Amino acid sequence: MKSIYASRFGIHARLAAGCSLAILGWSVNAEAQNLQSSGRQSTDVSDIPEIIVTAQRRNESLQDVPIAVSAVSAAQLDLQGITSTLDIGRAVPSLIVTQTFGYVLPRIRGVGNSVVGAGYESGVATYIDGVYLAAAPAGLLSLNNIEQIEVLKGPQGTLFGRNATGGLVSIITREPSLTPGGTIELSYGDYQTATTNLYLTGGFGSSVAADFAGHISTQGQGYGINRFNGRDVNRMDNDTALRSSLLVTPGEDTKIRLTFDYEQNKGSNYGAVRLAPGTSTFFPQGPIQSAWDVDSDDQPYNQYKGGGVTARIEQNLGFGKLTSISAYRESQNVIGVDADATPAPLLDLIEAQRDKQISEEINLTSNQSSLIKWVAGLYYFGASSGYDTSQAAFFGFLQPPTPFGSIAALNNFGRERTESYAGYAQATAPVAKETNLTVGLRYSSERHILDGYQTIDIAGGPSGLETPFATQTRSFSDPTWRVSLDHRFSPELMAYVSENRGFKSGGFNPQVPTDPAYEPEKLDAYEIGIKSDLFNRRLRLDAAVFYYDYANLQVAKFTGSQTTYYNGAAARIYGLDADVEIRPMTNLTVSGGFTLLNDRFTNFPDAVFAFQVPGGLDTEIGSAAGNRLPQTADFTATVNADYRVPTSFGGTGLNLSYGYNSGYYSQPDNILRQPSYSTVAASLRFELKNGLLLSVWGRNLTNAKIAQTLAAGGFNSIVSYAPPLTYGATVSAKF
Numbered sequence: 001m002k003s004i005y006a007s008r009f010g011i012h013a014r015l016a017a018g019c020s021l022a023i024l025g026w027s028v029n030a031e032a033q034n035l036q037s038s039g040r041q042s043t044d045v046s047d048i049p050e051i052i053v054t055a056q057r058r059n060e061s062l063q064d065v066p067i068a069v070s071a072v073s074a075a076q077l078d079l080q081g082i083t084s085t086l087d088i089g090r091a092v093p094s095l096i097v098t099q100t101f102g103y104v105l106p107r108i109r110g111v112g113n114s115v116v117g118a119g120y121e122s123g124v125a126t127y128i129d130g131v132y133l134a135a136a137p138a139g140l141l142s143l144n145n146i147e148q149i150e151v152l153k154g155p156q157g158t159l160f161g162r163n164a165t166g167g168l169v170s171i172i173t174r175e176p177s178l179t180p181g182g183t184i185e186l187s188y189g190d191y192q193t194a195t196t197n198l199y200l201t202g203g204f205g206s207s208v209a210a211d212f213a214g215h216i217s218t219q220g221q222g223y224g225i226n227r228f229n230g231r232d233v234n235r236m237d238n239d240t241a242l243r244s245s246l247l248v249t250p251g252e253d254t255k256i257r258l259t260f261d262y263e264q265n266k267g268s269n270y271g272a273v274r275l276a277p278g279t280s281t282f283f284p285q286g287p288i289q290s291a292w293d294v295d296s297d298d299q300p301y302n303q304y305k306g307g308g309v310t311a312r313i314e315q316n317l318g319f320g321k322l323t324s325i326s327a328y329r330e331s332q333n334v335i336g337v338d339a340d341a342t343p344a345p346l347l348d349l350i351e352a353q354r355d356k357q358i359s360e361e362i363n364l365t366s367n368q369s370s371l372i373k374w375v376a377g378l379y380y381f382g383a384s385s386g387y388d389t390s391q392a393a394f395f396g397f398l399q400p401p402t403p404f405g406s407i408a409a410l411n412n413f414g415r416e417r418t419e420s421y422a423g424y425a426q427a428t429a430p431v432a433k434e435t436n437l438t439v440g441l442r443y444s445s446e447r448h449i450l451d452g453y454q455t456i457d458i459a460g461g462p463s464g465l466e467t468p469f470a471t472q473t474r475s476f477s478d479p480t481w482r483v484s485l486d487h488r489f490s491p492e493l494m495a496y497v498s499e500n501r502g503f504k505s506g507g508f509n510p511q512v513p514t515d516p517a518y519e520p521e522k523l524d525a526y527e528i529g530i531k532s533d534l535f536n537r538r539l540r541l542d543a544a545v546f547y548y549d550y551a552n553l554q555v556a557k558f559t560g561s562q563t564t565y566y567n568g569a570a571a572r573i574y575g576l577d578a579d580v581e582i583r584p585m586t587n588l589t590v591s592g593g594f595t596l597l598n599d600r601f602t603n604f605p606d607a608v609f610a611f612q613v614p615g616g617l618d619t620e621i622g623s624a625a626g627n628r629l630p631q632t633a634d635f636t637a638t639v640n641a642d643y644r645v646p647t648s649f650g651g652t653g654l655n656l657s658y659g660y661n662s663g664y665y666s667q668p669d670n671i672l673r674q675p676s677y678s679t680v681a682a683s684l685r686f687e688l689k690n691g692l693l694l695s696v697w698g699r700n701l702t703n704a705k706i707a708q709t710l711a712a713g714g715f716n717s718i719v720s721y722a723p724p725l726t727y728g729a730t731v732s733a734k735f
Contacts, residue, residue, distance in 0.1 A: 448517070636661050
């Protein structure tokens with residue numbers, strides 16, 4: 001088996017390395033022709049434009065930042081039909097995003113998480129306008145009013161240090177403008193899906209601007225049917241997202257932005273599960289006709305409500321800029337799941353999770369003109385996450401016996417409280433001509449407190465029999481750092497080498513308050529990369545090779561009716577990824593990239609193996625050393641082509657995007673597997689001179705079956721799938 005993996009990796013490696021070496025060799029020849037160039041700035045409309053990112057907490061050109069970053073603009077999101085955080089991976093091949101029961105599960109270069117539950121935070125941090133989103137359900141967002149999305153690859157241990165062992169997804173929204181304007185967009189697609197997006201902005205006098213962004217989507221028909229009762233499943237009944245900002249500039253040195261946001265959604269698309277391929281059951285199954293059908297005696301449902309307020313104050317002090325980001329957020333996520341995924345009444349789960357968080361960050365950054373560019377800051381984060389109830393309802397022979405009778409329902413009311421403090425500083429200084437040294441350090445200290453109680457309902461007897469749990473407390477602290485050296489060989493070529501330490505805090509499991517704390521993760525990352533603009537800015541190639549030493553991986557297992565957490569001892573990951581953009585002519589842009597990985601657990605003696613047996617599962621303990629990490633593919637790639645033709649009425653455009661994933665295992669036992677898949681999306685648009693745009697589009701045109709939930713439960717294994725092939729039309733207007 002190892003030889004097969006090695007062979008596959010070798011083939012991908014030779015192909016990718018060959019392409020990279022060819023392009024790099026190409027770039028060296030190009031550089032010889034361009035060494036006399038005085039800079040990277042260009043006004044030629046056919047050039048690849050400069051991209052500004054905030055990866056180092058200041059506005060910088062993407063090609064000057066010694067970090068592997070993929071940036072996706074609002075225009076690219078629109079062209080590729082990327083409408084939620086689940087879709088971002090279609091534009092960034094190193095990012096795989098799935099969801100389980102409405103909890104978003106992002107992974108970058110194989111690092112992230114497969115654990116879901118209250119209080120558990122992802123190894124890939126999600127930020128909106130500089131505010132960290134701790135609750136995983138809150139990270140499952142509809143995207144509207146977006147300026148840019150930045151995906152930072154690898155541990156961000158210094159400037160975005162909170163639990164960002166895998167990397168960072170930074171969502172940046174549009175700022176209000178004094179100039180009145182806006183857009184309205186109406187879409188209709190198959191499955192009776194109607195969507196409206198609205199954006200309005202304008203000013204009040206010369207120093208106050210405001211905006212409003214609204215998104216409403218309804219789906220009248222589900223992607224599948226519950227064969228048990230004939231009702232639709234995999235349907236988003238309603239998705240509403242609202243955001244409004246007020247921007248005040250009382251003086252040229254001061255900027256204050258106050259933002260309010262709210263989102264709610266409900267449907268059956270996050271709770272609809274069916275038996276996983278290869279799983280059998282003793283209970284009769286209905287006539288399941290598609291991957292999106294289920295056969296459940298309990299109708300699945302999900303409902304999310306959440307939002308918050310953010311106050312961002314920026315003050316120019318002359319020698320630098322002082323920024324304060326204050327935020328409060330809260331959310332509630334309720335989900336009902338037929339956990340046995342059969343028409344027999346056996347095991348139903350209902351989880352009602354509540355989250356609250358408050359954060360404050362103050363940082364001071366040097367001026368752009370400073371010889372030594374530095375940033376220093378303080379960060380506070382406080383959160384409460386737990387269950388109003390996490391209920392497991394048992395039926396028939398699954399009811400656990402007690403001296404008082406069989407248990408009909410087990411209800412856990414656990415809550416984890418977190419307080420985190422951190423201080424950080426980073427500086428970049430020239431150490432030789434065109435050579436810079438960057439050194440950053442962060443120290444984080446956290447305290448976690450778990451308390452709660454449990455009640456049981458006896459079948460045919462008393463209910464609400466309460467058992468309190470002793471309060472548990474654990475503290476974790478650790479330094480993290482970044483060291484990098486970059487050198488600009490010419491205005492078109494920069495190379496860097498870096499070493500980073502990432503830290504992801506430990507914590508508790510509020511679903512099982514009797515469990516001990518799980519331990520923190522640590523990741524040491526070593527990377528060599530290049531940033532290049534070649535052939536007079538017609539080709540952009542950013543690539544990196546990396547090696548990760550990964551310790552104490554946090555993984556999940558399903559025990560009976562409950563999810564518990566434990567640590568895998570060690571793993572290593574190494575690979576190569578690249579982002580490429582080519583503009584061979586003014587009207588044609590081709591972009592994409594690939595990620596090639598080799599990942600293995602190097603030490604994991606007490607892994608849980610869930611073997612598929614006739615009628616269910618057999619669970620055993622064994623060594624997972626040599627196994628693949630969950631949700632980590634050998635090879636992923638994307639290609640996007642956009643072609644625009646000017647016309648007498650405005651313009652016509654065609655966009656095609658292709659994505660490939662070589663497949664991955666869902667758990668450390670490497671038993672359940674998502675096979676390889678390809679996806680295709682396309683859109684044809686007609687742009688009118690009066691600001692009107694008409695487009696027809698299709699997504700997942702290959703109708704690929706992409707597992708979202710794929711896990712071994714206490715009774716059998718379950719699966720749910722991302723949306724199938726969809727198509728529709730959109731009309732939008734700018735004013």
